[in-house]
Amino acid sequence: MHPAPLSAGHLQRAPENFLDAAGVQAVRTEARHGRRDFIRQAFAAAAVGLPLQARAQAGDPAILQPQAHALGLGRPVLSEAYGRPSRFEAAVQRRASPGLTPTPQSSVSFAPLQSLFGIVTPSGLHFERHHQGWWDVDPTQHRLMLNGSDERLLRRPMVFTMDELMRLPSVSRFHFIECGANTGMEWGNVAVPTCQYTHGMLSCSEFTGVPLNLLLDMAGADRRRGRYLLAEGGDGSGLTRTIPMELVERGEVLVAYGQNGEMLRPENGYPLRLVVPGVQGVSWVKYLRRIELGDQPYGSKDETLQYADLMPDGRLRQYTSVQECKSVITQPSGGQRLLDRGFCAISGLAWSGRGRVRRVDVSVDGGQNWRAARLQTPVLDKCLTRFGLDWVWDGSPALLQSRAVDDTGYVQPTYRQLRARRGTRSVYHNNAVQTWLVQASGEVSNVQLA
Amino acid sequence: MHPAPLSAGHLQRAPENFLDAAGVQAVRTEARHGRRDFIRQAFAAAAVGLPLQARAQAGDPAILQPQAHALGLGRPVLSEAYGRPSRFEAAVQRRASPGLTPTPQSSVSFAPLQSLFGIVTPSGLHFERHHQGWWDVDPTQHRLMLNGSDERLLRRPMVFTMDELMRLPSVSRFHFIECGANTGMEWGNVAVPTCQYTHGMLSCSEFTGVPLNLLLDMAGADRRRGRYLLAEGGDGSGLTRTIPMELVERGEVLVAYGQNGEMLRPENGYPLRLVVPGVQGVSWVKYLRRIELGDQPYGSKDETLQYADLMPDGRLRQYTSVQECKSVITQPSGGQRLLDRGFCAISGLAWSGRGRVRRVDVSVDGGQNWRAARLQTPVLDKCLTRFGLDWVWDGSPALLQSRAVDDTGYVQPTYRQLRARRGTRSVYHNNAVQTWLVQASGEVSNVQLA
Numbered sequence: 001m002h003p004a005p006l007s008a009g010h011l012q013r014a015p016e017n018f019l020d021a022a023g024v025q026a027v028r029t030e031a032r033h034g035r036r037d038f039i040r041q042a043f044a045a046a047a048v049g050l051p052l053q054a055r056a057q058a059g060d061p062a063i064l065q066p067q068a069h070a071l072g073l074g075r076p077v078l079s080e081a082y083g084r085p086s087r088f089e090a091a092v093q094r095r096a097s098p099g100l101t102p103t104p105q106s107s108v109s110f111a112p113l114q115s116l117f118g119i120v121t122p123s124g125l126h127f128e129r130h131h132q133g134w135w136d137v138d139p140t141q142h143r144l145m146l147n148g149s150d151e152r153l154l155r156r157p158m159v160f161t162m163d164e165l166m167r168l169p170s171v172s173r174f175h176f177i178e179c180g181a182n183t184g185m186e187w188g189n190v191a192v193p194t195c196q197y198t199h200g201m202l203s204c205s206e207f208t209g210v211p212l213n214l215l216l217d218m219a220g221a222d223r224r225r226g227r228y229l230l231a232e233g234g235d236g237s238g239l240t241r242t243i244p245m246e247l248v249e250r251g252e253v254l255v256a257y258g259q260n261g262e263m264l265r266p267e268n269g270y271p272l273r274l275v276v277p278g279v280q281g282v283s284w285v286k287y288l289r290r291i292e293l294g295d296q297p298y299g300s301k302d303e304t305l306q307y308a309d310l311m312p313d314g315r316l317r318q319y320t321s322v323q324e325c326k327s328v329i330t331q332p333s334g335g336q337r338l339l340d341r342g343f344c345a346i347s348g349l350a351w352s353g354r355g356r357v358r359r360v361d362v363s364v365d366g367g368q369n370w371r372a373a374r375l376q377t378p379v380l381d382k383c384l385t386r387f388g389l390d391w392v393w394d395g396s397p398a399l400l401q402s403r404a405v406d407d408t409g410y411v412q413p414t415y416r417q418l419r420a421r422r423g424t425r426s427v428y429h430n431n432a433v434q435t436w437l438v439q440a441s442g443e444v445s446n447v448q449l450a
Numbered sequence: 451m452h453p454a455p456l457s458a459g460h461l462q463r464a465p466e467n468f469l470d471a472a473g474v475q476a477v478r479t480e481a482r483h484g485r486r487d488f489i490r491q492a493f494a495a496a497a498v499g500l501p502l503q504a505r506a507q508a509g510d511p512a513i514l515q516p517q518a519h520a521l522g523l524g525r526p527v528l529s530e531a532y533g534r535p536s537r538f539e540a541a542v543q544r545r546a547s548p549g550l551t552p553t554p555q556s557s558v559s560f561a562p563l564q565s566l567f568g569i570v571t572p573s574g575l576h577f578e579r580h581h582q583g584w585w586d587v588d589p590t591q592h593r594l595m596l597n598g599s600d601e602r603l604l605r606r607p608m609v610f611t612m613d614e615l616m617r618l619p620s621v622s623r624f625h626f627i628e629c630g631a632n633t634g635m636e637w638g639n640v641a642v643p644t645c646q647y648t649h650g651m652l653s654c655s656e657f658t659g660v661p662l663n664l665l666l667d668m669a670g671a672d673r674r675r676g677r678y679l680l681a682e683g684g685d686g687s688g689l690t691r692t693i694p695m696e697l698v699e700r701g702e703v704l705v706a707y708g709q710n711g712e713m714l715r716p717e718n719g720y721p722l723r724l725v726v727p728g729v730q731g732v733s734w735v736k737y738l739r740r741i742e743l744g745d746q747p748y749g750s751k752d753e754t755l756q757y758a759d760l761m762p763d764g765r766l767r768q769y770t771s772v773q774e775c776k777s778v779i780t781q782p783s784g785g786q787r788l789l790d791r792g793f794c795a796i797s798g799l800a801w802s803g804r805g806r807v808r809r810v811d812v813s814v815d816g817g818q819n820w821r822a823a824r825l826q827t828p829v830l831d832k833c834l835t836r837f838g839l840d841w842v843w844d845g846s847p848a849l850l851q852s853r854a855v856d857d858t859g860y861v862q863p864t865y866r867q868l869r870a871r872r873g874t875r876s877v878y879h880n881n882a883v884q885t886w887l888v889q890a891s892g893e894v895s896n897v898q899l900a
Contacts, residue, residue: 060593060609062591062592062593063593063595063609063739063740067587067591067684068585069585069587069684069685069686069737070684070685070686070688071686072686073555073582073583073686074555074580074582074583074584074585074685074686075555075583075584075585076553076554076555076557076580076583077544077546077554077555077557077558077559077578077580077584077717078544078545078546078554078559078578079584079717080574080717081543081544081545081559082534082535082542082543082544082574082575083544083573083574083575083576083715083716083717084532084574084715085532085712085713085715086586086589086713086714086715086716086720086721087586088586088588088589088720088721089712089713092532092712092713093531093532094527094528094531094532094533095528095531096527096528103526104526104527104528105523105524105525105526105527107526107527108527109527109528109531115712116711116712117620117622117656117658117707117708117711117712118622118656118657118658118708118710118711119622119656119711120570120656120710120711121711122573122710122711122712123533123572124530124532124533124534125532125533125711125712126533128527128528130524130526130527132523132524133523133524133525133526134524134525134527134529135518135519135524135525136536136537136538137517137519138538139536139538141512141517142512143510143512143513145513159510159513167793167794167795168793168795169795169838169840170567170795170797170838171826172567172568172569172826172836206567206568206569206570207568208567208568234517234519234520235519235520235524236519236520236521236522236523236524238520257567258567258568260568260570260572260710261566261567261568261569261570261571261572261575262535262539262542262565262566262567262572262575263535263536263539263542265533265534265535265536266533266536267527267529267530267533270536270538271536271538287519289513290513343617343618344617345617345618345619345620347620376621376622378828378830380828386622388619388620390619
């Protein structure tokens with residue numbers, strides 16, 4: 001039910017403007033009866049004489065005639081012991097941006113946010129970011145080592161097999177993961193065409209693993225001196241990241257093997273990755289093989305040369321790990337097209353690396369007026385939150401924006417505000433308000449307001 | 451990392467009893483310092499002189515030698531535009547019970563609960579129950595009709611295309627779905643060998659769809675007279691179920707197209723199914739094509755001849771739809787084997803069709819003594835809840851049980867209690883406490899206590 005991301009969205013296929021009258025009524029109803037159920041009011045008022053009813057009366061062969069699947073035996077159970085999506089959903093897939101990265105092994109694929117619902121990202125559509133390609137590592141041969149940068153920092157160095165890790169107590173939590181470079185192209189005001197490419201280095205899963213705190217206790221960590229960890233991946237890129245112990249001591253950092261109920265996928269670090277909630281994806285080290293406790297930041301290549309923010313004065317801002325509060329409207333979004341005026345359910349995602357989303361406001365006029373969106377519950381810590389707003393498109397150009405606020409009071413900035421602080425030359429941590437232009441033709445495209 | 455369900459579990463592969471000493475210490479620690487973090491205490495005390503450390507010192511080639519994946523380029527992004535699990539996880543799959551049902555089109559496959567984490571069931575492992583096989587229905591040809599059993603009950607009959615439904619406001623919610631016949635074999639005291647077969651007609655997803663309440667308002671439902679709905683599926687089995695309007699008026703019943711972030715899978719009713727939280731799976735009508743509003747229950751074949759509970763006196767108990775509070779330990783469970791004494795993290799699932807799980811108690815001695823399990827948060831309404839308990843197996847036979855209580859105060863019954871009320875001849879709604887016997891050999895099997 002979702003088209004290719006560079007073509008139109010499902011909204012394009014809506015054949016009739018059956019809710020136009022409803023929408024107009026809806027706005028008035030909301031103003032009059034603030035406490036009543038806006039949606040039910042809106043739609044209850046809508047139905048008289050609209051095409052839906054007409055189709056029921058005229059006789060739609062798709063409902064009146066017997067369909068093939070009503071007339072025969074279907075496919076048996078276990079046609080697929082591990083199931084796959086419908087053949088009609090083949091266009092809903094991860095996609096790579098041509099020319100974004102020099103080699104297919106050091107590259108990115110983006111999740112099709114414009115086609116997703118709720119907060120869970122199906123593991124088969126989770127975005128990919130590899131530094132030297134991905135591997136399907138034999139879990140019986142995988143090890144995790146814990147050591148200290150000197151012997152006193154970690155009294156009992158340890159090596160764990162996967163079996164040993166998996167018999168320890170585990171926790172499961174829903175968290176988003178976002179690459180620090182997500183939306184990075186837009187620093188330069190490049191109008192990336194679709195939501196998949198502007199924001200698709202973002203996914204959300206239920207992760208299961210062992211709290212790293214527990215492993216450090218087992219290994220006899222000196223928590224006074226040992227204030228930094230080095231996390232090291234097992235693949236050839238030699239990816240290493242410094243993790244401040246404050247994050248670990250919150251109890252949130254996991255040595256994770258599970259994702260959405262099953263083992264991690266190979267592209268996402270099977271059999272073991274670090275989960276560092278709220279922190280940019282590069283710190284969620286895949287194929288995790290070693291954790292070292294040290295007394296100072298490690299200054300690894302992946303946090304000094306790479307993943308550092310270029311400031312207007314030419315200096316690099318380092319160790320900027322937390323993904324600040326951000327949001328994006330995913331439906332309707334760039335590349336989709338509204339074929340008719342009338343009711344349109346706006347839907348999107350909001351998140352914050354510092355905590356919970358407190359509210360999301362939506363504007364359809366480029367930020368002049370805002371309305372509070374509904375937040376889908378439960379609103380979880382360092383997790384995607386789905387928001388929604390009922391909108392009636394009157395057929396004139398519109399500028400759709402969402403602006404999230406988290407429970408620290410941090411407000412998602414405009415591009416103007418972000419650039420005032422951090423210039424235009426960075427690649428990382430662009431969390432500015434996204435604008436989608438709906439043209440009179442119904443086409444939706446990516447624009448930046450000055 | 452998970453074996454075939456009829457062979458041993460991952461616990462079988464744990465090579466050393468490295469936490470034995472820890473476990474003994476742990477229990478004492480818990481008693482003394484009730485408010486302190488039991489797990490961290492337990493494991494911090496455990497590590498001196500244990501095999502883990504020995505391996506680190508002796509030199510484990512799997513951590514000391516360079517591995518193949520550290521020495522070369524891996525596979526590129528988009529090797530799979532829609533990803534798949536690791537080749538090492540091939541044994542984690544849905545399975546059918548030989549001889550359970552007469553044809554593969556009217557059959558069941560079970561979810562591998564013993565290999566799953568957290569609460570989300572990967573859509574590829576969601577249990578299957580078909581009455582006449584499954585179909586991959588073309589969504590552009592699918593319709594949903596709303597009508598009344600007479601013209602006054604529903605003033606505006608309607609026919610919706612998928613596009614029309616998908617532009618309406620939607621909600622996303624996590625809910626379990628359980629077949630009413632789950633654990634049905636055990637009424638007859640048949641010792642089904644594994645958790646996959648005893649409880650695997652159970653799955654949990656984030657569902658997205660349009661509240662049915664909204665559609666009924668659009669169609670002008672007479673809510674005073676119209677107290678029952680008929681939900682009709684589009685496949686050849688002609689499956690129909692009565693849904694009481696009380697359930698719909700809670701706002702929970704959805705006309706759903708989304709599951710775990712993407713469209714429903716074909717085996718689970720793509721493109722449209724009814725979601726009736728807390729109610730047995732048969733009412734979650736797949737390939738949903740029609741909803742009729744009526745003024746009395748419909749008495750369809752699927753709720754009078756089938757899906758009715760045979761009572762001791764030979765009468766049928768009908769319209770028993772709600773899945774009462776229930777729980778099961780999934781690790782360790784039948785078919786798995788503990789290879790060594792010592793620490794063992796007990797993990798399981800609890801749920802209630804009436805609301806939230808309030809608490810889960812776990813016994814390792816067949817119900818003589820109980821300890822409160824940890825509940826993984828968030829604990830959601832009519833959703834699976836993951837529980838956990840730290841246990842030290844001393845090598846002697848043990849009888850593992852879990853007993854859940856929901857927020858109505860309902861306590862999961864023992865078999866003795868269930869049979870006293872409902873006899874032994876039913877197939878449906880067996881929510882009795884499950885017992886797993888751990889033998890001195892470490893083998894875990896299914897037993898029933900008198």
